[in-house]
Amino acid sequence: MIMATTQPTPLPTAPMPTIRTSAPGKLFLLGEYAVLEGAPALLTAVDRRVEVTIDPSPTGSWQVSAPNLGIRALGLGTDGALPAGLSDRQQAHLRVFDEVRVAVQTAARQARELQQTDPRVRPETSTPPLAITIDSSALSRGGHKLGLGSSAAAAAALTDALAQALGLTLDRNDLFHLAHAAHRSAQNGAGSGGDVAASVHGGLIRYAPGTAAVPLRWPEELRISAVVTGEGALTTRLVGRVADYAAVNPAQHRADLDRLTRLAEAAEAALADPADFLRLASDYFDALSALDNHARAGIVSLRHRELHALAEREGGVFKTSGAGGGDVGLAFSYAGEPTERLAGALARAGAAIVPLGLFAAGLQGGTAS
Structure with a gap:
C-alpha cells in the first residue's frame, strides 16, 4: 500500500x-x-x-x-x-x-x-x-x-x-x-x-x-555510445511475440531465458573488470540473438548483426538495447583512441551516434x- x-x-x-x-x-x-x-x-x-x-x-x-x-x-x-x-x-x-x-x-x-x-x-x-x-x-x-x-x-x-x-x-x-x-x-x-x-x-x-x-558506478575505462539502428520498435509487440513463443515452445523458451538470466546476474560484478564486462555484453547479444532466432520476434535485425561484427573488428562490442527491433543500440569500447576508432568505423558504415549524456x-x- x-x-x-x-x-x-x-x-x-x-x-x-x-x-x-x-x-x-x-x-x-x-x-x-x-x-x-x-x-x-x-x-x-x-x-x-x-x-x-x-x-x-x-x-x-x-x-x-x-x-x-x-x-x-x-x-x-x-x-x-x-x-x-x-x-x-x-x-x-x-x-x-x-x-x-x-x-x-x-x-x-x-x-x-x-x-x-x-x-x-x-x-x-x-x-x-x-x-x-x-x-x-x-x-x-x-x-x-x-x-x-x-x-x-x-x-x-x-x-x-x-x-x-x-x-x-x-x-x-x-x-x-x-x-x-x-x-x-x-x-x-x-x-x-x-x-x-x-x-x-x-x-x-x-x-x-x-x-x-x-545505484551503481560505471567503470571509467569504458565508454558507451548510443547508435541509431532504424525506426523505433513497439516494445509491447516484440514482448508479445516472445510471450507467444513461450506458449508454443515453453521448454526452449525456458532454456533461452535461463541463459540470459545467468548472464544478467553476472553483470553487476562484471563492472569491476572492463574486459569481463565487454565479454559479458557480447555474450548477452549472442543470447538475445538465439532467443530471437527461436521466437522470430524481430529483436535482432540484420543491421544489428552487421554492427556487432563491425564493433568486434574494432575491439568493441555492439548490442541491442531494451526491446530491440529498430530502437537505438549500444556500442561499448575502451575510453580514448578505441572509442574514436569505433566511432569512425560506425560513421563509415552509415550508423549515426546519438549524442547522449x-x-x-x-x-x-x-x-x-
Whole structure:
C-alpha cells in the first residue's frame, strides 16, 4: 500500500502555482527480457527528458496538450477523463496520461479519507480544472521515437506533477510504485518497471522487479555510445511475440531465458573488470540473438548483426538495447583512441551516434509562481 499523505491546505487557498517536472529517458545496458522473469538489469538514465507543466486551466475545464504528438489544448471531461470520439492514435498517445491521472486521483482520495478528521484538509476529492502540457520531443529524432523510454519518463513526470497538484506527498519509492503501476496498466500489463525506475531514480542502477533500485558506478575505462539502428520498435509487440513463443515452445523458451538470466546476474560484478564486462555484453547479444532466432520476434535485425561484427573488428562490442527491433543500440569500447576508432568505423558504415549524456539526474521539478 502506498503510504501517501495530503498536505494540509488552510482555507482560503492561494492560486495554484505553475508546476513543472521532468524525468529522464533510459537505456537498458544489460538484462533485457531476462528482467521480465525477475532477473536483474542494468540501466542508465539519459539527458533527454520528458517535461510536464501544469497550470490552472484558463478555460475552467480540464485540457491536455502534447504538441509534438499533434495534441493541442484537447478538452477533457470531469476530473480530466478522456472524451469520447478520440481517434485510435490519440487514445494511444494519451493512454499513459489517463492511467496516471486515475492512479494519482485514487491515491489522493484514499489519503484524504485517512485524514478526514483533520479540519485543515479539504474534504473534497475533485481537483480544480488543470491545463497539462506534456513534451516528449527530446526523446525522438526526426519524428521517430528512439526507444529511450519516453512513455515511462512521461509516467514518472506526470505522476509527480499531478501528485503535487492534488496536494499528495509521495516519497521517491512510492512515486515509483504509483508510476509503474499506471505505466504497466497502459501497456496492458507488460513491462518490468526498469524504465520507470531509471526515470525516477536517475544515474546507473541495478533493478529487479519487486526490489528497490540499487545505484551503481560505471567503470571509467569504458565508454558507451548510443547508435541509431532504424525506426523505433513497439516494445509491447516484440514482448508479445516472445510471450507467444513461450506458449508454443515453453521448454526452449525456458532454456533461452535461463541463459540470459545467468548472464544478467553476472553483470553487476562484471563492472569491476572492463574486459569481463565487454565479454559479458557480447555474450548477452549472442543470447538475445538465439532467443530471437527461436521466437522470430524481430529483436535482432540484420543491421544489428552487421554492427556487432563491425564493433568486434574494432575491439568493441555492439548490442541491442531494451526491446530491440529498430530502437537505438549500444556500442561499448575502451575510453580514448578505441572509442574514436569505433566511432569512425560506425560513421563509415552509415550508423549515426546519438549524442547522449549518461547517468543523468532522475525526477526533478517543483512549483514556480
